[in-house]
Amino acid sequence: HNVEADIHTAPPLGFQGHGDNNRRMETLLPLDLLSFVLERDTSRVVPGARVKQSAGARGVQFLSPDASMSFPASQLLVNCDLFPKEFSIVITVKVNRFAPKVTAGRLSVGVERPCSELLRGQLWFNPLKKGLYVCDGSVWITVLEGEHPTANHKRLDYVLEQQVLTTSSETHDVEVFQIQGIGLMAAMAHRSSASGSAVYLWTNLGFRLYQNISTHGALSWKHFQVGKKAYLVVSNSGTETNKSVDKQPESDFSVIYKWSNRRKRFVQFQTLQTYCARDWEAFNINEQTYLAVANHRMGNNNHTINSVIYKWSRSTKSFEVHQTLITSGAYDWEFFKVGPYHFLVVANAFDGMTTSLDSVIYVWIDGKFQVFQTIKTFCATDWEMFQIGSRVFLVVANGHRFQGNGPSQYTINSTIYELDMSGRMFVRFQDIVTYSAVDWEFFSLGEEYFLVVANSYNGESYSLNSILYRWQGYEGFVPVHWLPTFGCSDWEFFSSNGESFLIYSSAKAPLSKVFKLKTY
Ligand SMILES: [Ca+2]
Ligand SMILES: [Ca+2]
Ligand SMILES: [Ca+2]
Structure with missing residues (x-):
């Protein structure tokens, strides 16, 4: 038996x-x-x-x-x-x-x-x-049934405001990660060059400032590891002032920081030329470490440019260019694995004329990414892959519909796709109305699955609800909580000491908020 x-x-x-x-x-x-x-x-x-x-x-x-x-x-x-x-x-x-x-x-x-x-x-x-x-x-x-020691019967009851974090300037992105021996940290991409960006440490009183890092119009942080060593990479757009001011190309680059166990802080490690990089993704394939950067635009108008996959070189102990892929106003990379296959999907946002573009899913074949499938998106800003049981989903955040000189539409559908294993392609699963969506965050609590969307703008106001959806099987994701946000730019889920939290950042106000997910 x-x-x-x-x-x-x-x-x-x-x-x-x-x-x-x-x-x-x-x-x-x-x-x-x-x-x-x-x-x-x-x-x-x-x-x-x-x-x-x-x-x-x-x-x-x-x-x-x-x-x-x-x-x-x-x-x-x-x-x-x-x-x-x-x-x-x-x-x-x-x-x-x-x-x-x-x-x-x-x-x-x-x-x-x-x-x-x-x-x-x-x-x-x-x-x-x-x-x-x-x-x-x-x-x-x-x-x-269900009484295994690891079984988790938590169910979401309601959401509590846990901390209002006043930041030095507006924030484009939050990255939550763990540093061994230190704890849970959050790196925030702050707009202002004057104050730079902050790395916070999670304490029983909430997030506390841990380290300030000099940045110039930071857009995105990503934490990754090479072996046991921890790193952070940040993109500096150099566009922190407003559009009327000339862009300073000398501050348009990304910097990799390495965690120093001796100094207990991040120290500068490598600088890479990037072009208004909106996102960094890190992943491993066959025990090699790769980084992918989403280059958004070169100069003021050139959006159809190369985004770059870097590979860690064991001999030079630095990242080197491995492959370039043409993207249009690239906003996000998402890496994921399905069985033995490695995928990378890019969110193409704008080509200079329209936001109605093909975003591309690539699959790793013979040491390179090759086109697997294209999906029509509308100023795609974020892809999030998640799994429920053996089902594989991809959800896109669509920012707005814009063509030529016409008006922009911000109230549009964002779409969840499901991988059809026999057809070997992603097919539309569910449309959800969003308001200039800039991020999706998937998480699970016990045996329940959730998606939260960052709604940033409806054409008139930045004061909007971000909506928390719960998976209800055949019905798909159903809205269950409405969380007021202002200029929401990012959501991150994290847990600490068995408790679960969500943090959101604002691109329009110098504050972030931590919510506690009350369970029963
Ligand atoms: Ca990403
Ligand atoms: Ca996301
Ligand atoms: Ca997020």
């Missing part, structure tokens, strides 16, 4: 319950549920179960459920008027061999098959739900 299930129950350490009249219930001792289900003499077990001994651990194999296994809860929870809120059942399921399809065995692992008379007594382990079921001849009866 392929699965051995090992069950113990244990109330939380020092657990105390309360009954009526605040009568304190006696602290429960850890219990061995098996002793309630099975005979003390393990040579005589109840029908439908078999005890196995392996490497010093005792386990039980359930062959089918039996009425003799059930017992009243009061036997476990003595003197307890209310069922305790926190009561864990710890189950260890050891899969010895992953059986792709069991036809003649007693257990199957994976997708559900109809339970029929033929399968009576057969066990089915669903790895998604961490559930063990037995077929009674017509339906699957739950033996154990």
